[in-house]
Amino acid sequence: MVHTISLASSTSRSYELRAADGGALPSFEAGAHIDVHLGPSLVRQYSLCNSPREKGRYLICVRRDDAGRGGSRTLHRDLTVGRRLRISPPRNHFPLVAAGHHVLVAGGIGITPVLSMAEALAARGASFVLHHYTSSAAEAPLLERLQSSALGERAVVHHSDQGDTVRAGLPAELQVPEADTAVYVCGPDGFMTHVVAEATAAGWHPGQLHTERFAPTAPPSAEAEAEAGDGDGDRDRDRDGAKAGVAAEFTVRIASTGTGYRVPADRTIAEVLTAHGVEVELSCEQGICGACLTPVLAGEPDHRDEVQTPDERAAGDRITICCSRARSPELLLGL
Ligand code: FES
Incomplete structure (x- = not known):
């Protein structure tokens, strides 16, 4: 059931989901996502962005994308507090791995699983840094939560409207490969393609680079767009x-x-x-x-x-x- 709804940026909303009977929800690992059934043939996947230590609720964040197939528009329009929803148990294909240091890189709405991972790493006292690339402060999803929590000390936020884009160069922590370091990248397709390609060119081993896509990789002919801020947090791009x-x-x-x-x-x-x-x-x-x-x-x-x-x-x-x-x-x- 939708328990609360809050603004996460000028274009994004956070939805807090709780069991309708107030009971416990299945536990989840950082990086996990759930299926949300929005209609008879409308199912979308959203990453959980709260701490895995929270047992009674799931938090998802959805950016409205008017150019998408409609999942985010439907969700922003139809989900109201008290609405009952059918969801799946959490699944995780983007888990944290054992490493001495973790570099988290998010583009736009890709911050959602990354925030949960940062919460988990902070809780276990692990060494990590988080880079979040967004188009502007106004459109940066969950920026206030990131900066107002202890995670803010480990986070570097980049806004492309200030000329600070990933195209200008990889974060310092990625410019030279480091042993015993895991890198996690999540965001729009062009952003991820660019970061992974640049990191690989810098010498990072593919086994150190972990990715979570919100859409299938674009066909080779499609122009890669590396600016962050695209996508809506679900996985609803054309299946072609x-x-x-x-x-x-x-x-x-x-x-x-x-x-x-x-x-x-x-x-x-x-x-x-x-x-x-x-x-x-x-x-x-x-x-x-x-x-x-x-x-x-x-x-x-x-x-x-x-x-x-x-x-x-x-x-x-x-x-x-x-x-x-x-x-x-x-x-x-x-x-
Ligand atoms: S149904 Fe999602 S990977 Fe096949």
Whole structure:
């Protein structure tokens, strides 16, 4: 149930969600997100931005994006205090890892999971610094909360309307790779692409760079936009980004029944299985939430998601059936 709503910036609102019966909510790790069901076929994922130590509430922050597909507009328009909502338990594909130092880099509304991670790191006395890139102070989501808390001492805020953008250069902590340091990047697609590319060029090992995307990676032809402030905090961009690439037919076989299904070039595995009455779990259908990760028992996946790490992709033992495909003629799925 929506317990309180507050302004988080000139364009963003924070929504505090509590159980309708006042009971406990499932615990979550820093970096986690939930599905929010906004209508019969309108499900969006939002990162939790409060401290994981808070047991009785979830806090999400949503920037209104009039150019988006409508999730944030619907949410800003329809969510009122007292409204009951259907949500999923928290899922986390952006966890904190063991490291001696942590560098958190957020662009715009990408601050949401990063703020929760900073809260968790501060609570355990870990060493970290947080950089938040925004278009302006007025549009910086959760700026007041960041600066009025103890986290403010570890945070550096950058506003592009003052000429302080990530295009002008990476934060000092990223300019030279450091051992035993983990870097976390979350924000609009162009922002993330730029930060990761620059950090990689500076010599950071890919295994040190951890990312959380709010939308599938744009197709290669799309112009990267590295200014922060885009996006609305949900994961609702056109799914074509996740499906970009050459598609070919292949077969998926269900291990429990032995039945095989042909997946044409213009259908996803999930679409084919659902059409044949096979129950699958779906949420974002863009390869960015991990709800549909399915065991692969044989065959070689063609990964097109943004959820799995390079090591997980290389292992090839799970596949996001909403967008990924097959390099081998057949995949045997653990369903
Ligand atoms: S449904 Fe979200 S990754 Fe497949």
